[in-house]
Amino acid sequence: MYDKLVDSHTVRALDAGGGEVLLYVDRTVLNEYTSPQAFTGLRDAGRAVFRPQSALGVIDHVNSTRPERIALPRVQADDLQMSYFVSNCKEFGIELFDLYHRQQGIEHVVMPELGLALPGLVIAAGDSHTTTYGAFGALGFGIGTSDIEHFLATQTLVYRRLRNMEIAVAGHLPPGVTAKDLIMAVIRRIGADGAQGHAVEFTGPAIRTLSIEGRMTICNMAVECGARGALIAPDDKTFAYLEGKPRAPKGHALIAALEAWRMLRTDDGAVFDARIEISAGDIEPMVTWGTSPDQAAPISEAVPDPALETSPARRRDAERALGYMGLSPGTRLTDIRIDHAFIGSCTNARLEDLRGAARIVKGRRAAAGVSAIVVPGSREVRRLAEAEGLDRIFREAGFEWREPGCSMCLAMNDDIIPPGERCASSTNRNFEGRQGAGSRTHLMSPAMVAAAAVSGHLCDVRTLEVSDAV
Numbered sequence: 001m002y003d004k005l006v007d008s009h010t011v012r013a014l015d016a017g018g019g020e021v022l023l024y025v026d027r028t029v030l031n032e033y034t035s036p037q038a039f040t041g042l043r044d045a046g047r048a049v050f051r052p053q054s055a056l057g058v059i060d061h062v063n064s065t066r067p068e069r070i071a072l073p074r075v076q077a078d079d080l081q082m083s084y085f086v087s088n089c090k091e092f093g094i095e096l097f098d099l100y101h102r103q104q105g106i107e108h109v110v111m112p113e114l115g116l117a118l119p120g121l122v123i124a125a126g127d128s129h130t131t132t133y134g135a136f137g138a139l140g141f142g143i144g145t146s147d148i149e150h151f152l153a154t155q156t157l158v159y160r161r162l163r164n165m166e167i168a169v170a171g172h173l174p175p176g177v178t179a180k181d182l183i184m185a186v187i188r189r190i191g192a193d194g195a196q197g198h199a200v201e202f203t204g205p206a207i208r209t210l211s212i213e214g215r216m217t218i219c220n221m222a223v224e225c226g227a228r229g230a231l232i233a234p235d236d237k238t239f240a241y242l243e244g245k246p247r248a249p250k251g252h253a254l255i256a257a258l259e260a261w262r263m264l265r266t267d268d269g270a271v272f273d274a275r276i277e278i279s280a281g282d283i284e285p286m287v288t289w290g291t292s293p294d295q296a297a298p299i300s301e302a303v304p305d306p307a308l309e310t311s312p313a314r315r316r317d318a319e320r321a322l323g324y325m326g327l328s329p330g331t332r333l334t335d336i337r338i339d340h341a342f343i344g345s346c347t348n349a350r351l352e353d354l355r356g357a358a359r360i361v362k363g364r365r366a367a368a369g370v371s372a373i374v375v376p377g378s379r380e381v382r383r384l385a386e387a388e389g390l391d392r393i394f395r396e397a398g399f400e401w402r403e404p405g406c407s408m409c410l411a412m413n414d415d416i417i418p419p420g421e422r423c424a425s426s427t428n429r430n431f432e433g434r435q436g437a438g439s440r441t442h443l444m445s446p447a448m449v450a451a452a453a454v455s456g457h458l459c460d461v462r463t464l465e466v467s468d469a470v
């Protein structure tokens with residue numbers, strides 16, 4: 001499937017073996033954080049954007065998520081990065097969702113909900129989690145700022161073809177285990193560089209049963225094991241999700257598109273360069289204990305002992321991680337107390353994620369000493385959640401209910417974890433300092449964050465009773 005996508009977008013081979021090609025890119029999404037130099041480059045070279053309608057600008061990384069931001073006068077609410085972005089989009093004729101737009105949100109939440117991530121497209125953007133669009137059978141990948149400039153000027157990129165890896169997920173996820181746990185288990189198994197140099201295709205019954213939201217979580221986080229592309233073949237669920245999305249094809253265009261989309265899959269008997277098999281039935285809710293997404297364990301286990309690590313490099317990494325995290329080997333993961341709970345990010349801030357968390361929170365309260373915030377992935381998600389009363393459930397439990405943005409996922413705004421404090425987080429990266437200098441991050445599913453928030457420590461979500469009323 002990956003090869004079909006690359007072949008269908010190859011303008012011409014750039015070397016004899018066809019390893020390097022000039023790749024046609026269908027569309028992009030731009031943010032205020034990684035686009036400024038690209039625009040400056042265009043302006044300096046006196047170039048226009050070749051096809052402005054193939055780009056959408058979204059403010060998400062640096063903005064405040066405080067509800068009062070909307071009421072602020074525009075000038076005050078916009079910092080330099082945001083206002084430069086606004087003027088660049090205007091000058092180059094690119095549609096922009098600024099903070100006042102009713103569809104503002106995190107780029108990787110906004111694109112799919114508009115129906116802009118479609119099967120068979122190549123979408124390259126200045127953000128590593130562009131892999132998210134693989135959930136629709138689109139080849140999405142992150143690019144650097146000079147490539148953004150090249151794309152904007154020419155609609156193409158110089159692209160090196162990746163190797164193919166299949167991750168076949170047999171069986172079905174047990175109750176209480178989510179797509180997030182599945183991808184965290186995969187990353188733990190193959191390592192943070194396990195898919196380096198590869199485009200990964202996820203296959204198997206467990207992937208088929210996942211919702212589109214769950215598939216987005218999987219493809220989003222595939223970049224955390226080094227994949228520069230993650231694909232799931234589109235199926236009837238994909239088509240049903242896309243139907244009626246504001247910018248997806250409609251009428252005759254949809255009928256023609258469906259015909260092409262149904263062909264978009266790996267041929268039977270195709271050979272992958274690498275293949276991993278994993279059994280969904282064995283997966284438990286996962287949490288990270290370290291500072292890399294592969295330093296993770298099932299919630300029923302304890303903090304591992306680095307001394308038992310056979311590879312010297314991994315032992316050193318684990319020792320350093322435990323030092324940074326303030327954890328000792330042998331501590332039960334469920335005994336780790338938290339100070340913060342964060343439900344948000346392009347990995348896990350869609351409606352289904354908020355529902356999963358609200359189900360746990362309903363009728364409970366955030367534990368004493370835990371500050372908890374919910375940052376919906378987009379204003380659309382926020383509205384839909386409010387229509388179902390999810391905001392009330394969170395608020396009554398003492399959680400803050402915010403406006404969309406990347407927020408505490410990377411702490412480029414004022415949502416920051418203070419040094420030494422510990423956060424249960426539904427995000428995708430637990431690097432040192434990711435949520436603020438000295439902050440300690442434990443990655444997990446949104447339902448697991450909710451469980452940690454209400455119990456005050458990491459907690460197996462399956463041990464909490466829930467009413468199915470949400």
Ligand SMILES: CC(C)[C@H](C(=O)O)[C@@H](O)C(=O)O
Binds near residue numbers: 034061126127128129
């Ligand atoms: C800011 C951006 C370059 C970065 C990325 O590429 O992923 C960010 O979104 C992240 O999640 O670390």
Ligand code: SF4
Binds near residue numbers: 060428
């Ligand atoms: S939510 Fe986090 S992972 Fe996603 S684009 Fe923003 S900073 Fe990157």
